[in-house]
Amino acid sequence: MLRRNSFRLPRHPASVGLARRRVREHLVDWGHVEGTAALEDAVLVVSELATNVVRHGPLLEREFEVAVTALADGSCLIEVSDEGTAAPRLREAGEWEETGRGLRLVEHVAAAWGVWSRGRHGKTVWALMAA
Structure with missing residues (x-):
């Protein structure tokens, strides 16, 4: 059942x-067990994607949207949408840099991730989390 x-x-x-x-x-x-790696990874991913919007989103944007979808196979889809049209990019953070590793973490723990353009209405960054 999709939720x-x-x-x-x-x-x-x-x-x-x-x-x-x-x-x-x-x-x-929706039935995910507290403390499991799958749940903690989903929470980590939403944290990283929301942080990107807060830090790098359009200056005039006041809100952003978060969506979570539980899929029938036990996996889930995390989506974070904002009005910015620039796609996020992976980068290599220097050893002493305090930022710049978020998308690398997402790439590491998600089964897949990407960006959906919403045209002039912005973008959605999504991550599929395995069961």
């Missing part, structure tokens, strides 16, 4: 933690 929930959050650093909590709550409500 989906989406919510909008203000583009503010505190929203990253709220996105993590809401995704965790939805997945646990």
Whole structure:
């Protein structure tokens, strides 16, 4: 059975933690077991994607959207949408840099990830999390 929930959050650093909590709550409500690697990886991914929006999103954007979908096979899809049209890019962070590793983490823990353009309405960065 497919279950989906989406919510909008203000583009503010505190929203990253709220996105993590809401995704965790939805997945646990839908039968994912608290403390499992799959659940923790999904929470990590939403944290990284939401952080990217807060740090790099369009300056005039006030909100962004997070969606979580539980798929029939036990996997889940995490989506974070904003009004920016520039696709995020993987980069190599220097040894002493404090930022720049988020998409590498997403790439490492997700079964797949990518970007869907919404034309002039922005983009959605998505990550498919294995069961």
